[in-house]
Amino acid sequence: MRDDTLRRRAAMILPRPEEKAAYVRAMFTGIAPTYDRLNRLMSLGLDRQWRRWAVVHARVRPGDRALDVATGTGDIAFALARRVGPEGEVVGVDFSEGMLSLAGAKARESGIADHVRFQWADALDLPFGEGEFDAATVGFAGRNVTDLPRFFSEMRRVVRPGGRVVHLEISRPKLPIFRTLFQLYFYHLVPLIEGRLAGSRDAYTYLPNSLTLFPGVDELVQIMADAGLREVRAYPLLFGTITIHVGVVP
Numbered sequence: 001m002r003d004d005t006l007r008r009r010a011a012m013i014l015p016r017p018e019e020k021a022a023y024v025r026a027m028f029t030g031i032a033p034t035y036d037r038l039n040r041l042m043s044l045g046l047d048r049q050w051r052r053w054a055v056v057h058a059r060v061r062p063g064d065r066a067l068d069v070a071t072g073t074g075d076i077a078f079a080l081a082r083r084v085g086p087e088g089e090v091v092g093v094d095f096s097e098g099m100l101s102l103a104g105a106k107a108r109e110s111g112i113a114d115h116v117r118f119q120w121a122d123a124l125d126l127p128f129g130e131g132e133f134d135a136a137t138v139g140f141a142g143r144n145v146t147d148l149p150r151f152f153s154e155m156r157r158v159v160r161p162g163g164r165v166v167h168l169e170i171s172r173p174k175l176p177i178f179r180t181l182f183q184l185y186f187y188h189l190v191p192l193i194e195g196r197l198a199g200s201r202d203a204y205t206y207l208p209n210s211l212t213l214f215p216g217v218d219e220l221v222q223i224m225a226d227a228g229l230r231e232v233r234a235y236p237l238l239f240g241t242i243t244i245h246v247g248v249v250p
């Protein structure tokens, strides 16, 4: 399908900007119990490795303090916690209570609840001071926010100079063959299979359509640079279907 057709269709399906935050919150609270299982299934188990790569790009060290924005069920926060160790601290924030409560339960089960904590916060209005963290990460959430420039400026604001802001997200591959396969998978298979398993076809129709309206890889580099980040680079994974963007706080 052509890009402009996809964009027109997505604009009809997706919630209006003023309704988006409430829609996204309710949707993630609804799918929270099946979220991890479906992530593994949809990515054929590769999602854990992608999150670990994002954390490698954050370059945190033992003793550091790191923030994971829109943490969901906390998998990136846990990967960060393993790197900063017991002398460091990781804070995971999200605005879905359902996702946060699962993240908290997973932290207690894994025995690292003492150096990772989860709290409610809106990514567009982070309740932290300037430069409080050594790095900030975000995975698979940029598509859900209503104001991307503010989203990145908030992460830049709370990270110290020299620290990194890392963004991990699904992306549209540039090569036509991968683009076609990607469209088949996300626009047809995902809503069908996941809709049945998660019991929410809506949520997995939202997923591909939110991606249609999300900026491309190069555009995102520019948005991060405009938010005040320097040396912004994009690292494609899996033929460009996943991209890690990294920026340094000046």
Ligand SMILES: C[S@@+](CC[C@H](N)C(=O)[O-])C[C@H]1O[C@@H](n2cnc3c(N)ncnc32)[C@H](O)[C@@H]1O
Pocket (backbone or CB within 6 Å): 021, 024, 025, 028, 051, 069, 070, 071, 072, 073, 074, 075, 076, 093, 094, 095, 096, 099, 121, 122, 123, 124, 138, 139, 140, 141, 144, 145
């Ligand atoms: C697809 S999940 C990603 C979760 C996690 N980062 C991961 O890697 O699996 C998107 C998450 O973003 C959260 N989210 C979306 N917009 C947000 C906002 N404005 N503030 C805080 N959390 C937000 C949702 O509640 C949801 O938990």
